[in-house]
Amino acid sequence: MSANATRSVKVDKVDEENNSNTEENAPSVSALASASNFDSGSSLNQGEEIVSTREDYVVNISSSGADKRRKSSTRLNNSSGKRKVKVDWTPELHRQFVQAVEQLGVDKAVPSKILELMGIDCLTRHNIASHLQKYRSHRKHLLAREAEAATWRRRRQICGTTGRTGKSDVNSWVVPTTGFPPVTSMPHNRPLHVWGHPSVDQSLAYMWPSHLASSPSPAWATPCHLPPQPPPGDPYFWYYHHQDVSV
DNA sequence: CCTCGAATAT
DNA sequence: AATATTCGAG
Numbered sequence: 297m298s299a300n301a302t303r304s305v306k307v308d309k310v311d312e313e314n315n316s317n318t319e320e321n322a323p324s325v326s327a328l329a330s331a332s333n334f335d336s337g338s339s340l341n342q343g344e345e346i347v348s349t350r351e352d353y354v355v356n357i358s359s360s361g362a363d364k365r366r367k368s369s370t371r372l373n374n375s376s377g378k379r380k381v382k383v384d385w386t387p388e389l390h391r392q393f394v395q396a397v398e399q400l401g402v403d404k405a406v407p408s409k410i411l412e413l414m415g416i417d418c419l420t421r422h423n424i425a426s427h428l429q430k431y432r433s434h435r436k437h438l439l440a441r442e443a444e445a446a447t448w449r450r451r452r453q454i455c456g457t458t459g460r461t462g463k464s465d466v467n468s469w470v471v472p473t474t475g476f477p478p479v480t481s482m483p484h485n486r487p488l489h490v491w492g493h494p495s496v497d498q499s500l501a502y503m504w505p506s507h508l509a510s511s512p513s514p515a516w517a518t519p520c521h522l523p524p525q526p527p528p529g530d531p532y533f534w535y536y537h538h539q540d541v542s543v
Numbered sequence: 544c545c546t547c548g549a550a551t552a553t
Numbered sequence: 554a555a556t557a558t559t560c561g562a563g
Binding site: 380382383385422423426427430 | 554555556557558
């Protein structure tokens with residue numbers, strides 16, 4: 297008899313030094329991560345660690361993560377050996393990021409400059425670069441959307457067409473030079489608008505008034521000091537994190 | 544060698 | 554989806 301089938305057993309090799317997590321876990325972080333669990337343990341995390349920018353708390357929720365980190369020779373070990381954790385871009389942090397980008401100019405903003413302007417020692421250039429990439433991506437989409445909408449509006453004005461907004465497929469990498477691009481998508485779904493550009497899209501106009509330079513938050517002076525982030529409870533926390541507290 | 548940007552991976 | 558990591562060009 298031949299041998300049976302394949303054995304895809306994956307061996308988790310956990311080499312590298314083990315970090316000693318003697319510190320107490322931060323319940324707040326885990327709570328944040330698992331805000332509300334509808335189904336029991338479905339897709340909570342893929343073995344990633346979450347860190348709160350406010351501190352170097354590391355929460356290891358899943359131990360099935362292949363922990364592999366290379367130690368560069370000239371690399372300072374972060375206080376308490378914090379390994380590589382995903383940076384949690386809190387709204388506050390994002391705000392600082394956006395401000396830095398705006399200050400530098402959207403076109404001139406480079407990770408290193410942004411990093412300096414933000415003054416967050418906890419972040420690395422790569423962190424900024426990654427976030428910046430996403431930021432640009434989102435902004436591009438928003439601008440494109442706006443432009444397309446404007447175009448359609450013009451066409452509608454000129455043609456007075458009823459604008460059949462039937463939902464059609466979008467194989468339109470081709471620009472709507474002619475014809476009517478059907479409301480591509482996004483029927484009534486509003487994605488996180490945290491990415492927006494204050495100059496474009498009214499939904500994003502809520503950003504900072506402008507003279508917020510003297511923000512009462514000394515957090516800018518300190519590297520990793522973010523005000524306590526209360527449990528959002530509602531997802532809208534992300535949608536409207538501006539200072540507009542009044543209803 | 545370092546930085547940036549895009550692509551790719553987790 | 555959000556970040557991290559990798560890859561190639563300056």
